[in-house]
Amino acid sequence: MKHILPALILLLFSLPATAQDNPIVARMQAFQAAFNAGNAEAVAGFYTENAALFPPRSGNVVGRAAITAHYAQAFQAGVGGLQLDILEIRQHGPDTAIEIGETMVEAGAQRIHGRYLHVWAREGATWRLSRDIFNVIGTSPR
Incomplete structure (x- = not known):
């Protein structure tokens, strides 16, 4: 029984960061707004x-210019309506964080459901995506 309190304290300090005041959560909310506005240049700026x-x-797709072109092509094809569900954010040192989440985007008559893993790098005071890996886990009609 006397070991429960220290174990609970350790558990609390080891939980992944998911608070709404997390700067990466704020960046992803801004990313979602730029994506849903169909602004490839703004999305690539993340x-x-x-x-x-x-x-x-x-x-x-490597480099910001290629990423801009990738999103421009997607938006031109009618991709939009991004919804995000951040499942976990873990910071690894002062300048690196890993984010895992699920997405839903609309494309034509379909909703595409996916999972992603983001590697974030801090550049000065700004967090930016360094690696972005995502998978399709299913589709449903709109």
Whole structure:
């Protein structure tokens, strides 16, 4: 019984960061707004200059210019309506964090459900996406 309190304290300090005041949560909310506005340039601005995007069933997209073109093509094809569910954010040192979550986007007559893993890098005071990996886990009609 006397070991329960220390164990609970350790558990509390080891939980992943998911508070709404987390700067990465705020960045993802702004990312979602830029995505849903169809603004490829603004979306790409959330990535580091040498970031890599790993879309499913596609080649790697490396660098901010290529990421801008990738999102511009997606928006031109009618992709939008991004919804995010951040499941976990864990900071690894002062300048790196890992985020895991689930998404839903609308594309034509479908809703595409997916999971993602983001590697965030702090550049000065700003968190930017360094690596973005996502998978499709299912579709449903709109």
